[in-house]
Amino acid sequence: MKKPPSTYRCPCGATLSLIGGKYKIVILWFLYQNSVLRFNELHRLVPEATTKMLAQQLRELEADRLVERKVYPVVPPKVEYSLTPFGRSVLPVLEAMNAWGASYLEAHGA
Secondary structure (H helix, E strand, O other): OOOHHHHOOOHHHHHHHHHOOOHHOOOOHHHHOOOOOEEHHHHHHHHOOOHHHHHHHHHHHHHHEEEEEEOOOOOEEEEEEOOOHHHHHOOOHHHHHHHHHHHHHHHOOO
């Protein structure tokens, strides 16, 4: 269970409670790049995540209103994920992390 927003002493702690997770930032980044993705598409983009872990991270992002899950009433079931307006508000943070990571990788020959 997450702490209520009023209990954080540092804004960074509040940010990390929402996007800090094993694959949350990567999921958010791929949803930003692709607008809408189905579960299997996300799993192909994040192959190191187990099916269970990916589903858990998506549920947490949905519970925090960063990601929207849309279920279509068809057989077989079709589920799509996309960023909510609140989820899009974190994009400047993700873009800054991407830029910093790219310069780090360039400087260290990766």
